[in-house]
Amino acid sequence: MKREKLENSLVKIKRIFMGMQGTDGLLFKLLTYGLLIGIGFVYLYPLLYMGSFSFKSLDDLLNPLVNWIPTEFYLGNYEKANEVLNFFSTLLETLYVTVLPALAQTAVAAVIGYGFARFEFKGKKVFFVLVLATFIIPPQVTLIPRYIFFNELNILGSLQAFLLPAAFGQGLNSAIFILIFFQFFRMVPKALEEAAQIDGAGHLRIFLTIALPMAVPAVIISFLFSFVWYWNETYLAAIYFGDQLTTLPLQLQKFVATFQKMFPAEMGLSGNQLNEGIKMAGTVLSILPLLIVYFITQRWFVEGVDRSGITGE
Template sequence: MHGNDGLLIKILIYGLLIGIGFVYLYPLIYMGVYSIKNLDDILNPLVNWIPTKFYLGNYTKANEVLNFFPVLMETLYVTVLPSLAQTALAAVVGYGLARFDFRGKNIIFVLVMATFIIPPQVTLIPRYIFFNELNLLGSLNAFMLPALTGQGINSAIFILIFYQFFRMMPKSLEEAAQIDGAGHLRIFFTIAIPMAVPAIIISFLFSFVWYWNETYLASIYFGNELTTLPLQLQKFVATYQKMFPAGMELSGNQINEGIKMAGTLLSILPLLVVYFITQRWFVEGVDRSGITGE
């Protein structure tokens, strides 16, 4: 009986994992298949998951519309730097809150958490006016200044991650370092930071993804001065119709689902590459830091 119960549990677990995996993979498979279909395959109801031939023309047009490589470099510019700044600031604030006792500490911690609870739309208008007065609009500084002051995208989460991580650090390590004559700054860089590598990895990757996917604030703060792949994807259809006007329909250049899917896949391809490169460190970071989700 126990053996049968164990088999049933395994079947349920594997069935659940397969179902969850299918839900996540289906959109990617759908995009991948349709992005390599030509117009004939898309219009043919008998062609579903296996195209009659491997067609890359959709990617050629999507690359031209997105202006992929120049925009990719610009996207990395407005994504990597704020992510690095936000991770560094969160580590400093999290360490200070976790390892030092001072008057008003609890109030500061509550205020930090409140920045996550309060919807960003509430503070958007006054922040926009403030940035406009400082001439920060239209430049990366509109992202960098909040990141360097603990007000970046979801900064409170990263501060909480470092706070919980540094609280678990044994005090005996600090005491031993202080006996050897090390100051707080040296302890932070030589003991705390090396131990917090999992938290750093998690914070940077999540921050990277959130800055990458941010289109609302980016469109407001950057205007026409800077752009990102997600922003280009938002106006993909309009840009395509300008580049390939309606009068060119007879040439077969009218937009179709295959071109749209190719553009979408190109816009998320860098994130997929980053994940596949860093997945080992990402999983280790989640495991060691005890983080189970967003």
């Protein structure tokens, strides 16, 4: 009897820690949640650090007793950062040079992806490989020839330097979006399009009224990723736009130099000295629009990732 009770107790303990199938036990859950909390902390720590230090006054920054929670809700850092970044006008200019190319790139990628998925033509596989090769080739390889080409077209210093490649399927990472639409349109049943053809619908009408509405998750994913990539692009933007156009990330790169010009350091004026709180406030302002866009569109974003197969299926 004692041996049976001992065995039953061991079985119960094993079920508690290991579960019935090995994936529903306490040990597995602890490992899973511990891993998720660790990964989440790695991603959230920079945001928490920026948010905390951006509200610290100079006294809080110099006080070793003040670590994460400021003694007061200090907004002076954001006032200085707003002046240095010229936030609202720069934000409008950033949206101008990101939203339009992202829309053009999404629309063109949808058309190209649908063409590869639904039509058979000579050299289709070769063209598809060439499209994918544009993503494999580093952009630094084509930077100089493209710069010379844009200079001959006289589009340097204008939005056309971003918009023109996007309109011809050669925007930032366009091959990824073409591949997303290609895979998504292949999953759409051909019977729907064949029924529309029987009713007299042409290819353009089928694409606009049947295929594209069913590919809304792919459209959302492509536009959001394209928007973020154009927003964060500073290398090409600095080369193509020069001093004619600017973005928040570009202004953030010049933050220290701009601050020193606007607020020259003077003896006895500590408010004119650049500190970590002002830098963090400038960083928060530069990423704040992206965070707002994500929080507004996160439901559609998650649905699009789930349905478009961008996870690598």
